[in-house]
Amino acid sequence: MISLLGIYRPKRTALHLAPVWFKMLLLVGVSITSVLVSDPVTSIGITAACLLLLASTLPPLKATLKGMGAIILIAAFTTVFQVLRGEYIRALDLAGDIVSVAALALAVSSSTSMGAMLDFVTTLARPLRWLLPPESIGVMVSLTLRAIPEAAQILTESRVAARARGMDRSPRAILIPSASRTVGFALQLGQALHARGIAEHGRAARIEPRQVTEDDAPPPVLAEPPVREAPRDEEPAPVRPASRRERRR
Amino acid sequence: MIEFKDAAVVAPDSGVPILEPTTLTLTEDRISIIGANGSGKSTLARLINGLVLPVEGSVEVDGLDTQKHGAQVRRKVGYLFTDPSAQLIMPTAVEDVALSLRRLIKNRAEREEAAMSALREIGLAAKADVSVNALSGGQRQLLALAGVLACTPSIVVADEPTTLLDLRWRAHVGALLRSLPLQVIEVTHDLDSASRAERTLVVDLGRVVFDGDPKEAVAVYRDLMFGRASQGATA
Helix, strand or coil, X not given: CHXXXXXXXXXXXXXXXXXXXXXXXXXXXXXXXXXXXXXXHHHHHHHHHHHHHHHHCCCCHHHXXXXXXXXXXXXXXXXXXXXXXXXXXXXXXXXXXHHHHHHHHHHHHHHCCXXXXXXXXXXXXXXXXXXXXXXXXXXHHHHHHHHHHHHHHHHHHHHHHHHHCCCCCCHHHHHHHHHHHHHHHHHHHHHHHHHHCCCCHHHHHHHHHHHCCCCCCCCCCCCCCCCCCCCCCCCCCCCXXXXXXXXXX | CEEEEEXXXXXXXXXXXXXXXXXEEEXXXXXXXXXXXXXXXXXXXXXXXXXXXXXXXXXXXXXXXXXXXXXXXHHHEEEECCCHHHHCCCCEHHHHHHHHHCXXXXXXXXXXXXXXXXXXXXXXXXXCCCEHHHCCHHHHHHHHHHHXXXXXXXXXXXXXXXXXXXXXXXXXXXXXXXXXXXXXEEECCCHHHHHCXXXXXXXXXXXXXXXXXXXXXXXXXXXXXXXXXXXXXXX
Protein backbone atom coordinates (compact mmCIF):
# COMPACT_ATOMS: atom_id res chain seq x y z
CA MET A 1 0.00 0.00 0.00
CA ILE A 2 2.94 2.28 0.72
CA SER A 3 3.82 2.34 -2.95
CA LEU A 4 0.41 3.89 -3.62
CA LEU A 5 1.52 7.03 -1.88
CA GLY A 6 3.67 9.75 -3.37
CA ILE A 7 3.39 8.58 -6.93
CA TYR A 8 2.18 11.90 -8.28
CA ARG A 9 3.85 12.97 -11.53
CA PRO A 10 2.86 16.21 -13.27
CA LYS A 11 1.13 15.41 -16.58
CA ARG A 12 -1.56 16.94 -18.79
CA THR A 13 -4.22 14.21 -18.62
CA ALA A 14 -7.90 15.01 -18.07
CA LEU A 15 -7.80 13.92 -14.45
CA HIS A 16 -4.61 15.94 -13.82
CA LEU A 17 -6.37 19.04 -15.16
CA ALA A 18 -9.60 18.44 -13.23
CA PRO A 19 -10.09 20.48 -10.04
CA VAL A 20 -9.36 18.73 -6.76
CA TRP A 21 -12.90 19.20 -5.43
CA PHE A 22 -14.28 17.35 -8.50
CA LYS A 23 -11.89 14.43 -8.00
CA MET A 24 -12.70 14.18 -4.29
CA LEU A 25 -16.43 14.37 -5.02
CA LEU A 26 -16.03 11.62 -7.62
CA LEU A 27 -14.13 9.46 -5.13
CA VAL A 28 -16.74 9.91 -2.41
CA GLY A 29 -19.61 9.39 -4.91
CA VAL A 30 -18.17 6.19 -6.36
CA SER A 31 -17.34 4.83 -2.89
CA ILE A 32 -20.91 5.40 -1.65
CA THR A 33 -22.45 3.99 -4.85
CA SER A 34 -20.23 0.89 -4.67
CA VAL A 35 -21.36 0.18 -1.12
CA LEU A 36 -25.05 0.87 -1.76
CA VAL A 37 -25.41 -0.94 -5.10
CA SER A 38 -25.07 -4.71 -4.79
CA ASP A 39 -25.74 -5.53 -8.44
CA PRO A 40 -22.73 -7.42 -9.89
CA VAL A 41 -23.15 -5.96 -13.40
CA THR A 42 -23.08 -2.40 -12.05
CA SER A 43 -20.08 -3.32 -9.88
CA ILE A 44 -18.17 -4.67 -12.87
CA GLY A 45 -19.06 -1.55 -14.88
CA ILE A 46 -17.85 0.80 -12.12
CA THR A 47 -14.65 -1.28 -11.68
CA ALA A 48 -13.90 -1.11 -15.39
CA ALA A 49 -14.51 2.64 -15.45
CA CYS A 50 -12.25 3.19 -12.44
CA LEU A 51 -9.46 1.06 -13.92
CA LEU A 52 -9.74 3.04 -17.18
CA LEU A 53 -9.57 6.30 -15.24
CA LEU A 54 -6.47 5.04 -13.46
CA ALA A 55 -4.84 4.09 -16.76
CA SER A 56 -5.76 7.50 -18.21
CA THR A 57 -3.56 9.24 -15.60
CA LEU A 58 -0.50 7.36 -16.98
CA PRO A 59 0.77 6.42 -13.49
CA PRO A 60 4.24 4.90 -12.97
CA LEU A 61 3.78 1.29 -14.07
CA LYS A 62 5.88 -0.53 -11.47
CA ALA A 63 4.51 1.28 -8.41
CA THR A 64 0.96 1.01 -9.73
CA LEU A 65 1.19 -2.70 -10.46
CA LYS A 66 2.74 -3.30 -7.04
CA GLY A 67 0.04 -1.31 -5.28
CA MET A 68 -2.84 -2.76 -7.29
CA GLY A 69 -1.36 -6.26 -6.92
CA ALA A 70 -1.75 -6.02 -3.15
CA ILE A 71 -5.34 -4.77 -3.54
CA ILE A 72 -6.25 -7.53 -6.00
CA LEU A 73 -4.82 -10.08 -3.57
CA ILE A 74 -7.05 -8.75 -0.78
CA ALA A 75 -10.03 -8.76 -3.16
CA ALA A 76 -9.21 -12.36 -4.16
CA PHE A 77 -9.15 -13.51 -0.51
CA THR A 78 -12.51 -11.84 0.09
CA THR A 79 -13.94 -13.44 -3.04
CA VAL A 80 -12.73 -16.92 -2.05
CA PHE A 81 -14.23 -16.47 1.41
CA GLN A 82 -17.62 -15.45 -0.06
CA VAL A 83 -17.53 -18.27 -2.65
CA LEU A 84 -16.87 -20.79 0.13
CA ARG A 85 -19.97 -19.42 1.88
CA GLY A 86 -21.88 -19.97 -1.38
CA GLU A 87 -22.55 -16.26 -1.98
CA TYR A 88 -21.30 -15.98 -5.58
CA ILE A 89 -22.98 -12.68 -6.47
CA ARG A 90 -21.82 -11.03 -3.25
CA ALA A 91 -18.29 -12.32 -3.94
CA LEU A 92 -18.25 -10.61 -7.34
CA ASP A 93 -19.78 -7.43 -5.95
CA LEU A 94 -17.32 -7.18 -3.04
CA ALA A 95 -14.25 -7.81 -5.20
CA GLY A 96 -15.47 -5.17 -7.66
CA ASP A 97 -16.06 -2.66 -4.86
CA ILE A 98 -12.58 -3.11 -3.38
CA VAL A 99 -10.78 -2.88 -6.74
CA SER A 100 -12.83 0.08 -8.00
CA VAL A 101 -12.40 2.23 -4.88
CA ALA A 102 -8.65 1.44 -4.69
CA ALA A 103 -8.14 2.16 -8.41
CA LEU A 104 -10.01 5.45 -8.21
CA ALA A 105 -8.11 6.49 -5.04
CA LEU A 106 -4.88 5.69 -6.86
CA ALA A 107 -6.02 7.65 -9.92
CA VAL A 108 -6.80 10.66 -7.72
CA SER A 109 -3.53 10.45 -5.78
CA SER A 110 -1.43 10.00 -8.92
CA SER A 111 -3.06 13.00 -10.60
CA THR A 112 -3.17 15.39 -7.62
CA SER A 113 -0.12 17.04 -6.16
CA MET A 114 0.21 17.18 -2.39
CA GLY A 115 0.28 20.98 -2.65
CA ALA A 116 -3.12 20.99 -4.39
CA MET A 117 -4.45 18.52 -1.83
CA LEU A 118 -3.12 20.73 0.97
CA ASP A 119 -4.89 23.75 -0.53
CA PHE A 120 -8.11 21.72 -0.79
CA VAL A 121 -7.96 20.48 2.81
CA THR A 122 -7.10 23.99 4.02
CA THR A 123 -10.13 25.42 2.18
CA LEU A 124 -12.33 22.61 3.46
CA ALA A 125 -11.16 23.21 7.04
CA ARG A 126 -11.95 26.93 7.01
CA PRO A 127 -15.26 26.52 8.91
CA LEU A 128 -13.24 24.88 11.69
CA ARG A 129 -10.93 27.88 12.08
CA TRP A 130 -12.30 28.55 15.58
CA LEU A 131 -10.90 25.16 16.61
CA LEU A 132 -7.60 25.04 14.67
CA PRO A 133 -6.02 27.20 11.97
CA PRO A 134 -6.99 25.62 8.58
CA GLU A 135 -3.33 25.66 7.53
CA SER A 136 -2.46 23.47 10.51
CA ILE A 137 -5.16 20.94 9.57
CA GLY A 138 -3.73 20.79 6.03
CA VAL A 139 -0.21 20.26 7.34
CA MET A 140 -1.52 17.53 9.69
CA VAL A 141 -2.91 15.63 6.70
CA SER A 142 0.42 15.96 4.85
CA LEU A 143 2.34 14.82 7.91
CA THR A 144 0.10 11.77 8.30
CA LEU A 145 0.81 10.75 4.71
CA ARG A 146 4.53 11.50 5.15
CA ALA A 147 4.68 9.41 8.35
CA ILE A 148 3.32 6.20 6.78
CA PRO A 149 6.36 5.32 4.57
CA GLU A 150 8.72 6.55 7.28
CA ALA A 151 7.12 4.32 9.94
CA ALA A 152 7.28 1.37 7.52
CA GLN A 153 10.98 2.04 6.89
CA ILE A 154 11.69 2.24 10.63
CA LEU A 155 9.90 -1.10 11.10
CA THR A 156 11.97 -2.70 8.32
CA GLU A 157 15.24 -1.34 9.75
CA SER A 158 14.32 -2.54 13.27
CA ARG A 159 13.58 -6.01 11.85
CA VAL A 160 16.98 -6.09 10.09
CA ALA A 161 18.73 -4.88 13.27
CA ALA A 162 16.98 -7.55 15.33
CA ARG A 163 18.02 -10.21 12.78
CA ALA A 164 21.63 -8.97 12.93
CA ARG A 165 21.56 -9.52 16.69
CA GLY A 166 20.02 -12.99 16.25
CA MET A 167 16.71 -11.85 17.77
CA ASP A 168 14.49 -11.96 14.69
CA ARG A 169 11.91 -14.16 16.44
CA SER A 170 11.47 -11.71 19.32
CA PRO A 171 8.61 -9.26 18.68
CA ARG A 172 9.95 -7.13 21.54
CA ALA A 173 13.28 -6.64 19.76
CA ILE A 174 11.39 -5.28 16.75
CA LEU A 175 8.46 -3.39 18.26
CA ILE A 176 10.22 -1.49 21.08
CA PRO A 177 12.95 0.08 18.92
CA SER A 178 10.36 0.76 16.21
CA ALA A 179 8.11 2.57 18.67
CA SER A 180 10.93 4.62 20.21
CA ARG A 181 12.39 5.52 16.81
CA THR A 182 8.95 6.51 15.49
CA VAL A 183 8.52 8.84 18.47
CA GLY A 184 12.03 10.19 17.83
CA PHE A 185 11.15 10.81 14.19
CA ALA A 186 7.96 12.60 15.22
CA LEU A 187 9.94 14.85 17.57
CA GLN A 188 12.51 15.62 14.86
CA LEU A 189 9.73 16.38 12.39
CA GLY A 190 8.06 18.68 14.92
CA GLN A 191 11.33 20.55 15.43
CA ALA A 192 11.81 20.84 11.68
CA LEU A 193 8.28 22.27 11.28
CA HIS A 194 9.02 24.69 14.10
CA ALA A 195 12.35 25.68 12.57
CA ARG A 196 10.77 26.22 9.15
CA GLY A 197 7.96 28.27 10.69
CA ILE A 198 5.35 26.07 8.97
CA ALA A 199 1.73 26.42 10.19
CA GLU A 200 3.05 28.87 12.76
CA HIS A 201 1.52 32.04 11.36
CA GLY A 202 -2.07 31.02 12.12
CA ARG A 203 -1.25 30.31 15.73
CA ALA A 204 1.01 33.32 16.03
CA ALA A 205 -1.74 35.58 14.73
CA ARG A 206 -4.00 34.39 17.50
CA ILE A 207 -1.49 34.47 20.32
CA GLU A 208 0.68 37.46 19.60
CA PRO A 209 -1.82 40.22 20.41
CA ARG A 210 -1.97 38.91 24.00
CA GLN A 211 1.82 38.81 24.25
CA VAL A 212 2.49 42.38 23.27
CA THR A 213 4.89 43.93 25.75
CA GLU A 214 5.59 47.53 26.55
CA ASP A 215 8.50 47.61 24.10
CA ASP A 216 6.39 46.28 21.25
CA ALA A 217 3.46 48.60 21.79
CA PRO A 218 3.03 51.18 19.05
CA PRO A 219 3.73 54.78 20.01
CA PRO A 220 0.70 56.23 21.81
CA VAL A 221 -1.71 58.11 19.64
CA LEU A 222 -1.62 61.76 20.68
CA ALA A 223 -5.12 62.84 21.59
CA GLU A 224 -3.92 66.36 22.21
CA PRO A 225 -1.15 68.28 20.51
CA PRO A 226 2.20 67.94 22.28
CA VAL A 227 2.78 70.45 25.07
CA ARG A 228 5.25 73.07 23.95
CA GLU A 229 7.59 74.36 26.61
CA ALA A 230 7.03 78.07 27.05
CA PRO A 231 9.97 80.24 26.10
CA ARG A 232 11.44 82.21 28.97
CA ASP A 233 10.34 85.59 27.68
CA GLU A 234 6.79 84.43 27.07
CA GLU A 235 4.11 85.30 29.55
CA PRO A 236 3.39 82.51 32.03
CA ALA A 237 0.07 80.75 31.73
CA PRO A 238 -2.63 82.15 33.98
CA VAL A 239 -2.76 80.39 37.35
CA ARG A 240 -6.07 78.80 38.18
CA PRO A 241 -7.32 79.97 41.58
CA ALA A 242 -7.17 77.20 44.20
CA SER A 243 -10.45 75.58 45.15
CA ARG A 244 -11.86 75.72 48.67
CA ARG A 245 -10.81 72.11 49.38
CA GLU A 246 -7.25 72.76 48.20
CA ARG A 247 -7.03 75.86 50.39
CA ARG A 248 -8.17 73.85 53.43
CA ARG A 249 -5.31 71.34 52.83
CA MET B 1 23.10 40.91 14.58
CA ILE B 2 22.67 38.16 17.17
CA GLU B 3 23.00 38.97 20.83
CA PHE B 4 23.20 36.51 23.69
CA LYS B 5 22.65 38.26 27.01
CA ASP B 6 23.51 35.89 29.85
CA ALA B 7 21.50 33.21 28.04
CA ALA B 8 21.49 29.93 29.96
CA VAL B 9 19.79 26.59 29.29
CA VAL B 10 19.15 23.75 31.72
CA ALA B 11 17.79 20.24 31.10
CA PRO B 12 14.02 20.42 31.69
CA ASP B 13 13.76 17.31 33.85
CA SER B 14 17.00 17.17 35.82
CA GLY B 15 17.85 20.86 35.96
CA VAL B 16 21.42 20.03 34.87
CA PRO B 17 22.96 23.03 33.08
CA ILE B 18 23.36 22.47 29.34
CA LEU B 19 24.63 25.96 28.61
CA GLU B 20 26.07 28.24 31.29
CA PRO B 21 25.09 31.95 31.14
CA THR B 22 26.59 33.14 27.88
CA THR B 23 27.02 36.67 26.58
CA LEU B 24 27.97 37.07 22.94
CA THR B 25 27.43 39.44 20.04
CA LEU B 26 27.64 37.76 16.64
CA THR B 27 28.01 40.15 13.72
CA GLU B 28 30.43 38.35 11.37
CA ASP B 29 29.11 36.76 8.19
CA ARG B 30 30.87 33.43 8.71
CA ILE B 31 30.92 31.97 12.20
CA SER B 32 31.73 28.40 13.11
CA ILE B 33 31.02 26.59 16.36
CA ILE B 34 33.12 23.58 17.32
CA GLY B 35 33.21 21.35 20.37
CA ALA B 36 32.95 17.78 21.58
CA ASN B 37 29.74 15.75 21.32
CA GLY B 38 27.32 16.86 24.03
CA SER B 39 29.27 20.05 24.77
CA GLY B 40 26.25 22.31 24.12
CA LYS B 41 27.12 23.66 20.68
CA SER B 42 23.83 22.56 19.10
CA THR B 43 21.94 24.12 22.01
CA LEU B 44 23.83 27.35 21.38
CA ALA B 45 22.81 27.17 17.70
CA ARG B 46 19.18 26.34 18.49
CA LEU B 47 18.91 29.34 20.78
CA ILE B 48 19.42 31.58 17.74
CA ASN B 49 16.36 30.22 15.95
CA GLY B 50 14.22 30.00 19.09
CA LEU B 51 14.06 26.21 18.86
CA VAL B 52 15.46 26.23 22.39
CA LEU B 53 14.53 29.07 24.72
CA PRO B 54 16.84 30.31 27.46
CA VAL B 55 15.72 29.76 31.04
CA GLU B 56 17.76 32.80 32.07
CA GLY B 57 18.85 35.83 30.09
CA SER B 58 17.79 36.38 26.50
CA VAL B 59 18.76 35.93 22.86
CA GLU B 60 17.96 38.65 20.36
CA VAL B 61 18.15 38.55 16.57
CA ASP B 62 18.13 42.02 15.01
CA GLY B 63 16.57 43.28 18.21
CA LEU B 64 13.83 40.63 18.30
CA ASP B 65 13.72 38.52 21.44
CA THR B 66 13.40 34.81 20.66
CA GLN B 67 11.02 34.37 23.61
CA LYS B 68 8.59 37.12 22.65
CA HIS B 69 8.89 37.11 18.87
CA GLY B 70 9.63 33.45 18.07
CA ALA B 71 7.71 33.38 14.78
CA GLN B 72 9.34 36.58 13.51
CA VAL B 73 12.79 35.34 14.52
CA ARG B 74 12.25 32.08 12.63
CA ARG B 75 11.37 34.08 9.51
CA LYS B 76 14.77 35.74 9.78
CA VAL B 77 16.76 32.67 10.79
CA GLY B 78 16.72 29.55 8.62
CA TYR B 79 17.81 26.33 10.31
CA LEU B 80 19.46 23.37 8.61
CA PHE B 81 19.50 20.07 10.51
CA THR B 82 22.12 17.31 10.44
CA ASP B 83 19.63 14.76 9.09
CA PRO B 84 17.73 16.29 6.18
CA SER B 85 15.18 13.43 6.14
CA ALA B 86 13.52 14.85 9.23
CA GLN B 87 13.28 18.25 7.59
CA LEU B 88 11.56 17.11 4.39
CA ILE B 89 7.81 16.85 4.73
CA MET B 90 6.24 16.69 1.29
CA PRO B 91 6.55 13.74 -1.11
CA THR B 92 8.42 15.50 -3.91
CA ALA B 93 11.24 18.04 -3.97
CA VAL B 94 9.27 20.88 -5.58
CA GLU B 95 6.33 20.38 -3.24
CA ASP B 96 8.60 20.47 -0.22
CA VAL B 97 10.11 23.82 -1.20
CA ALA B 98 6.61 25.09 -2.07
CA LEU B 99 5.50 24.19 1.47
CA SER B 100 8.09 26.62 2.86
CA LEU B 101 6.64 29.31 0.59
CA ARG B 102 2.98 28.89 1.59
CA ARG B 103 3.23 31.72 4.09
CA LEU B 104 4.79 34.09 1.57
CA ILE B 105 2.97 33.27 -1.69
CA LYS B 106 -0.74 32.48 -1.62
CA ASN B 107 -1.20 31.69 -5.33
CA ARG B 108 -0.31 28.04 -6.02
CA ALA B 109 1.04 28.53 -9.54
CA GLU B 110 3.28 31.39 -8.43
CA ARG B 111 4.38 29.36 -5.41
CA GLU B 112 5.36 26.39 -7.55
CA GLU B 113 7.24 28.64 -9.95
CA ALA B 114 9.15 30.20 -7.04
CA ALA B 115 9.90 26.72 -5.68
CA MET B 116 11.22 25.64 -9.09
CA SER B 117 13.36 28.75 -9.23
CA ALA B 118 14.80 27.92 -5.76
CA LEU B 119 15.57 24.39 -6.94
CA ARG B 120 17.17 25.72 -10.13
CA GLU B 121 19.44 28.01 -8.12
CA ILE B 122 20.66 25.14 -6.01
CA GLY B 123 21.07 22.74 -8.97
CA LEU B 124 18.18 20.42 -8.19
CA ALA B 125 15.75 21.42 -10.94
CA ALA B 126 16.09 18.01 -12.62
CA LYS B 127 14.93 16.33 -9.40
CA ALA B 128 11.91 18.60 -8.87
CA ASP B 129 9.31 15.86 -9.31
CA VAL B 130 11.34 13.05 -7.80
CA SER B 131 10.20 11.55 -4.48
CA VAL B 132 12.29 12.84 -1.57
CA ASN B 133 12.87 9.21 -0.57
CA ALA B 134 14.59 8.58 -3.92
CA LEU B 135 17.16 11.37 -3.43
CA SER B 136 20.68 10.72 -2.17
CA GLY B 137 21.78 12.09 1.22
CA GLY B 138 23.60 15.00 -0.42
CA GLN B 139 20.63 15.84 -2.64
CA ARG B 140 18.34 15.74 0.39
CA GLN B 141 20.60 18.16 2.25
CA LEU B 142 20.60 20.46 -0.78
CA LEU B 143 16.81 20.23 -0.92
CA ALA B 144 16.57 21.08 2.79
CA LEU B 145 18.81 24.08 2.11
CA ALA B 146 16.63 25.11 -0.85
CA GLY B 147 13.59 24.97 1.46
CA VAL B 148 15.39 27.20 3.95
CA LEU B 149 16.70 29.68 1.37
CA ALA B 150 13.34 29.95 -0.42
CA CYS B 151 12.03 31.89 2.59
CA THR B 152 14.82 34.50 2.11
CA PRO B 153 16.21 34.44 5.64
CA SER B 154 18.95 36.88 6.66
CA ILE B 155 20.75 34.26 8.77
CA VAL B 156 21.26 30.54 8.22
CA VAL B 157 22.16 28.31 11.15
CA ALA B 158 23.50 24.94 9.98
CA ASP B 159 23.82 22.22 12.61
CA GLU B 160 26.45 19.78 11.33
CA PRO B 161 25.03 19.90 7.79
CA THR B 162 27.79 17.76 6.29
CA THR B 163 28.20 15.11 9.00
CA LEU B 164 26.15 12.46 7.17
CA LEU B 165 27.56 13.23 3.71
CA ASP B 166 30.35 11.66 1.69
CA LEU B 167 33.46 13.65 0.77
CA ARG B 168 32.09 14.90 -2.56
CA TRP B 169 28.78 16.12 -1.13
CA ARG B 170 30.54 17.49 1.94
CA ALA B 171 32.69 19.72 -0.27
CA HIS B 172 29.70 20.72 -2.41
CA VAL B 173 27.37 21.62 0.49
CA GLY B 174 30.24 23.32 2.35
CA ALA B 175 31.13 25.46 -0.68
CA LEU B 176 27.47 26.35 -1.20
CA LEU B 177 27.07 27.46 2.41
CA ARG B 178 30.21 29.57 2.16
CA SER B 179 28.97 31.25 -1.02
CA LEU B 180 25.67 32.43 0.49
CA PRO B 181 25.32 36.20 0.74
CA LEU B 182 23.94 35.82 4.28
CA GLN B 183 25.21 35.43 7.80
CA VAL B 184 25.99 31.72 8.16
CA ILE B 185 26.58 30.07 11.53
CA GLU B 186 27.81 26.53 11.15
CA VAL B 187 28.11 23.97 13.92
CA THR B 188 30.66 21.47 12.69
CA HIS B 189 33.13 18.71 13.45
CA ASP B 190 34.92 19.47 10.18
CA LEU B 191 37.90 21.49 11.39
CA ASP B 192 38.90 22.51 7.83
CA SER B 193 35.47 24.02 7.33
CA ALA B 194 35.59 25.65 10.78
CA SER B 195 38.97 27.24 9.93
CA ARG B 196 37.48 29.00 6.91
CA ALA B 197 35.13 31.08 9.08
CA GLU B 198 35.81 34.63 10.20
CA ARG B 199 35.23 33.77 13.84
CA THR B 200 35.06 30.49 15.72
CA LEU B 201 33.52 29.63 19.07
CA VAL B 202 34.77 26.61 21.00
CA VAL B 203 32.15 25.14 23.32
CA ASP B 204 33.11 22.79 26.10
CA LEU B 205 30.99 21.46 28.97
CA GLY B 206 28.28 24.05 28.32
CA ARG B 207 30.60 27.06 28.19
CA VAL B 208 32.14 29.07 25.38
CA VAL B 209 35.79 28.54 26.28
CA PHE B 210 37.27 30.31 23.25
CA ASP B 211 35.92 32.97 20.93
CA GLY B 212 38.09 34.41 18.20
CA ASP B 213 40.45 33.50 15.40
CA PRO B 214 39.46 30.18 13.75
CA LYS B 215 43.01 28.77 13.58
CA GLU B 216 43.63 29.49 17.26
CA ALA B 217 40.20 28.07 18.06
CA VAL B 218 41.05 24.80 16.30
CA ALA B 219 44.31 24.61 18.27
CA VAL B 220 42.42 25.21 21.54
CA TYR B 221 39.91 22.52 20.59
CA ARG B 222 42.65 20.02 19.76
CA ASP B 223 44.37 20.74 23.08
CA LEU B 224 41.07 20.28 24.89
CA MET B 225 40.33 16.97 23.20
CA PHE B 226 43.78 15.39 23.27
CA GLY B 227 44.63 16.84 26.68
CA ARG B 228 41.48 15.27 28.07
CA ALA B 229 42.23 12.00 26.28
CA SER B 230 45.77 11.84 27.73
CA GLN B 231 44.42 12.73 31.20
CA GLY B 232 41.92 9.90 30.83
CA ALA B 233 44.69 7.51 29.76
CA THR B 234 46.95 8.36 32.71
CA ALA B 235 44.16 8.31 35.29
